[in-house]
Amino acid sequence: MKWARAAAIVFLLAVSAMCLLANVIAPASYAHQFRDDPNASPSRQHLLGTDDLGRDRFARLLYGTRVSLLLAPAAALLTSLLAAFIGGTAGFVGGWVERCVMAGTDLFLSLPWLFLLITVRALLPLNVSPMVSVLITFAMLGCLGWAGAARIICADARALAQSDFILRARASGSDGFRLLWRHLMPNLKPVLYAQFWISVPVFILTEANLGILGLGVAEPLPSWGSLLRELESFSTTSAQVWQLVPLILFIFVVSSFHLVLTKEELPV
Amino acid sequence: MKKFLAFSILSIALGSNGLLAQTGGELHFCLRSEPKTLNPLMAADDASETIRYLTGGVLVRVNRLTQDLEPELATSWKVTNGGKTITFQLRDGLRFSDGTPFSADDVAYTMQQLMDPALHSPTGDAFRSSDGKVETQVLPKDRIRITFPAPIAGLDRLFDQVAIMSAKSPQKEIAVLGPYYVGENKAGSYLILKRNPNYWEKDPAGRPLPYIESVRLDIQQNRDIEMLRLTRGEIHFINSLDAEYFDKVVAQDPSMAHDAGASLDSEEMWFNQVASAPLPSYKKAWFTSTNFRRAISESINREDIARIVFRGHARPAVGPVSPANKFWFNAKLQAHPFDQKSALQMLAQDGFRLQDNVLRDHDGHAVEFSVITNSGNKYRERMATMIQQDLSGIGIKLNVVTLDFPSLIERITQTFDYEACLLGLVNDELDPNAQMTVWLSSADSHQWNPSQKTPATTWEAEIDKLMRAQASTLDPKKRKEDFDKVQEIAWQQEPFIYLVNKNALSAVSPAVHNAHPVVLRPQVYWNIDQLSLTSEVARNR
DSSP: OHHHHHHHHHHHHHHHHHHHTHHHHOSSOSSOOOTTSTTOOOOSSSTTOBOTTSOBHHHHHHHHHHHHHHHHHHHHHHHHHHHHHHHHHHHHHOHHHHHHHHHHHHHHHHSOHHHHHHHHHHHSOSOOOHHHHHHHHHHHHHHHSHHHHHHHHHHHHHHHHTSHHHHHHHHTTOOHHHIIIIIIHHHHHHHHHHHHHHHHHHHHHHHHHHHHTTOSSOTTSOOHHHHHGGGSOHHHHTTOGGGGHHHHHHHHHHHHHHHHSOGGGSOO | OHHHHHHHHHHHHHHHTTTTOOOOOEEEEEESSOOSOSOGGGOOSHHHHHHHHHHOOBSEEEOTTTOOEEESSEEEEEEEGGGTEEEEEEOSSOBOTTSOBOOHHHHHHHHHHHTOTTTOOHHHHTTOOSSSOOEEEEETTTEEEEEOSSOOTTHHHHGGGOBOOOSSOTTGGGSOSSSEEEEEEETTTEEEEEEOTTOOOBOTTSOBSOSSSEEEEEEOOOHHHHHHHHHTTSSSEESOOOHHHHHHHHHHOGGGEEEEEEEEEEEEEEEOOOTTSSSOHHHHHHHTOHHHHHHHHHTSOHHHIIIIISTTOEEEOOSSSOTTSTTTSOTTOOOOOOOHHHHHHHHHHTTOEEETTEEEOTTOOBOEEEEEEETTOHHHHHHHHHHHHHHHTTTOEEEEEEEOHHHHHHIIIIIOOOSEEEEEEOOOOOSGGGGHHHHSTTSTTOTTSOSOSSOSSHHHHHHHHHHHHHHTOOOHHHHHHHHHHHHHHHHHHOSEEEEEEEEEEEEEOTTEESOOOOSSSSTTGGGGGGOEEOHHHHHHO
């Protein structure tokens, strides 16, 4: 499966490069409404046609992919760091601290995520630009997604804390923060790395779900969520197969993220 | 030979009027949810209202095509005593679906139930003009007089919604006087309405109505599946379609698609003018300025919204009354034109100026505000996005925010923590009294600034005066004059920036005869007793 991993990496790099060069590649602004040409079929001017408001679909796909591909890893990084801090500390300290933290984690996991996100979204200030809104959306995802990963990291940290090399480090006089930072955390890297790569597609999907509910990234900024919303009504889409391009790209990107992980890196 | 010829001519004449319609068969269509009640006095949701319309016998009926009031169970009626009293002459010899005879006592019983405060009938709310008892007096010769404690404008038309119930039938609300009765109710799945054998109306040839033997109502929330079932011939019509599905029907079979023109429903936007709202004072000053609101209105290209968002199945809105409302619409008014030059001139009068493509007020604040709308409604989201681009043309930055419906309602009714809102108004009533709760400054639904103790502006005080004046007279001409003035004030001040009136769109299978979809609800089956199915379909069902 090495070739599949390599292909996935190449594919992700190519997509990322295209998105970063969106300003150059895109034939028009993602927000500009060609009002005389709504719902246009693919043409030389509009490679993927135009959407309901006459906006160039190709430009929106490039910018939307950029938003999702840049911010989903950022949110995944935030989640991984929070999970490392909370889970790592709980597992390392153990005892009543671990029990309290894990009880809190269980409580967090039992919260209805979607409703929580909808509620938090409703409480946010209204007068924010689309870019700030997208940052808030992904920051929310990052802040709310740590609990599952924290449980895994806690279990790993607990096992490591009882391992021989930690005992030796303690015997050598290393303790507290130094022990956690210098000896424990580096050994948690593989599992953190795996958690990061798993979180990326999860956040992309979550944003897409929020977008489908109309609660994702604010107009006119595109994201995969808003692009996939066009597929809500399959009966009207069937005649316009080019509308499926964002979905196909989305499937390939999410699959690629999963292929990037080697078998050893996948958490049990 | 002469007899044969005469018969042939008669057949052709009757046939051309649809009078020799095929009888029998089962009509199929979908309800989008299960009816919450089968009690006609408690109907408030669409599904329950559908059942009420198909089964309920009413004293008078608004003809959905002509918008005139027509006799049903009552052959005539008279409003007297300054709009407080109405006297009905009832048809004699009628029976409920279970055979129970119909009399004035049933009307008295229905009114007693309707006005019972313990029942909280939504239909009864329209009759509650003031505190006091509603008196019913059964008169000789099948007459009944109903007296209300205070005058009610448009009293007779309100009886279109009142399905008469039997005082004596052991079947209670299942015994009906309408064309059908509920024969089977499989909760969450379907209802079957069967032809009322005692229905009073007959066609010109003397044949009993309705023609169709039964109606099957399948509960189906998914519109895609509803569309598929229509194209497969499993259902016979879709009463109300949105523009996207309508175009799909047109593409598949244009003969099935019916666009009845602008409906009574409107889409509008308004600014928060509540004095206590948690907004900066300079924004409150913008929103309470008539020039600002007019300028925003003239910067919005309504034609584009109608053409692009609603695919041409909408028309730019003029004001609170749709042109579909034939009597009450003020024909002197026109939709506000798209004129950004004029908009900038109006803004300049209030000290706004355009600097480097950014509009600034006289204190230098860049003009930026948010508009909230309910998430999941793609038409409203698209309208907001188009308005966003339109307003950028005069240097205004508009932030579009979609919120879940409960959060949105909380903001516009309780916290008033919003700047502008884009929503729609579903309007079923033709009479302006139905809009009292919107236009009176003291009303809860006076959305831009609700529940005012005293009118905040002179024009709102004027609207209060005119709305009360039109409600207190029975003279239709005087009422029309007063309400025309209300529409003119609303047009000038624009507390609501009316955007478009959506068209009434429906799809009807060619298997259904005599269907003439209209703009008033129920668009397709308003003449249910006149509908018939083709002989082939009628035989197969």
